[in-house]
Amino acid sequence: MQSARTVSLTDLYERALLIRRAEEAVVDQYAEQNRLLVEKKPLTHAIKCPTHMSIGQEAAAAAIGFALTPDDVIFSTHRCHGHYLGKGGNLRAMMAELFGKETGCSRGKGGSMHLVDGAMGMLGSSAIVAGSVPLAVGAALSFQLRGLANVAMPCLGDGAVEQGLFTEALNFSALRKLPVVFLVENNFYATLSHVESRQTVPIPDRGRLFGMPSVCVEGSNLMKVYEAMQELVQYARSGRGPALLEVQAYRWLSHVGTEPDTGRMRRTADELRAWQAKCPIDAAERELRDRGAGEIVESVKARVSRDIAEALVFAKESEPPMVRAMFEDLHAESQR
């Protein structure tokens, strides 16, 4: 069994900030594209795929990279930028994928909703709600069959909890004591529909029904989310069975796209402001500065900005796929 690594708040802050800044770069890119479109100017480089942003939800994603080892695996959803980067996915390959380039992590076949980095244990993302949950269960089954002390984590949202597949997954993983940690990020809304209008019991109750440790934390404190995740990952790794972690964190932007959706349905400006005041990245920065680590904060910010700027240049300068590449990659046998 691998021992818990010591993780500093700086580590978590840097990972969360990377996710935040990367998504802000996507927001900026879309704004620039939209400006050019209005001005009827040519778009040389553009992101042309639906982007589901996780700004405000970074705490769980940042914890993934430290609570899990590189040999542990995760599966994600349409909202996968954070999980991909959190697990250590390649930033340049992600940006190139969004820009539809051959150098993208999925060679331009997947786009924003299907990020993958096999080398880092990020084994793909499904745009079918709850669709990748059983894949994580199967990954855990493979670890158990091979006697490996690895953990699989399906990253899902509150909406996926409502799929029958989720309950099937809880039952099967509990039955076989599989090393799965279900990470349920509850941002309270399935597009615009509030969780209260969709669900009857608290999310951890569903895990407890199947006898697994099930914990709910608020995604406003990076270290607390990490510690909760780490504890459940160690539980699963020890062979005692699956666990469930609910992280509550508000999605600042709309379900899809790069604009806020404040004012629509139940999503009010007050609600958004209240959650922005609990921003986990701002809180971490304040804490680091209070500890006298202001210089470290500045160097982290500079490093993150530089990495993102480089990734954007890489993505824009990369070549798009040849049209014939459309017929490649369907079967693994036909690989280069």
Next chain:
Amino acid sequence: MSRVLSFADAISEATCQALERDASVFVMGVGVDDSGGIFGTTNEAYARFGDARVFDTPISEQLTTGAAIGAALCGMRPILVHARNDFLLLTLDQIANHAAKWSYMSGGRLKCPIVIRGIIGRGWGQAAQHSQSLHAVVAHFPGLHVLMPSCARDAKGLLLAALEGDTPTVIIEHRWSYGLREEVPAEYFVEPIGKARVARVGADCTVVAASFMVTEALRAADQAAALGIDLEVIDLRTIRPWDVETVCASVRKTGRLIVADPGWGHFGLASEVSAVVAEREFSSLRAAVRRIALPDVPTPCAPVLEAAYYPVAADVLRVARELCGAELAALQSHFVASDATANGHAKPFAGAF
């Protein structure tokens, strides 16, 4: 070394040899460990390898399909078994949205070599939800292989080939094929995926068939020979990708084509084969292509209705006579109602399977 084996025993032998040879192979599914052993195809594997590698699952077909995919992404080679292929419909999201697309969506960087076995039921009043032939449904999706062995040798060789490959594969077996017996090599071997088998060489008319319709077509060919009609029977074996070259070469030789499909005609295998042959070999055809398929209704239960439902050898023979004898008859209906009076050949079943 060859000996005579049944179709079911050939699957069982292939499964055991795969488990023996490759530590990443395992078998799961509802009832794979019970005394019936999925009609005798999994009990030897369970007896020899135990529940570490051959295990029962909850009745959560969607979950187990996804779990097979996830395990395959991590290097395993699962065999997932459904006692009826009708249950594949519960798992279509995992098959079509996930297994079929994971390699493509990852730019070819990930592979999920899963093998799913589903069985077509027939007879003893199994009615509409235990008797479908859903090969065309799954074959619609790029990214999958779909196999339909009709004989014991292929049942073994194709299962082993699927387990060697890296493409998610659905194998659809016919319950009525399980008792068919023939020489099967005892050693490990693979049959090529995507390659049809000329089951009988003939000169007058090509009959392309799959699964149990191959058995019916071969019976029809024997009867046709007595009438002086020489049928060439092609066992497609692989539905996706199907062997266009072998079929077209045969049509160039015979100039006539019947496609005998164990499924429905609309949007099905027979339609696909007919369309491709019409596109590619129009000038070779001496008559319109004819499809033999299920009537366009679900399977009925009552014995008299069920007997009338399935096309049989007599239907293949009748269409062959129309094509080869009086070609004008081909201008009549493209669909052939089954001949209830000709159903006597089927092996009687004592039910409850």
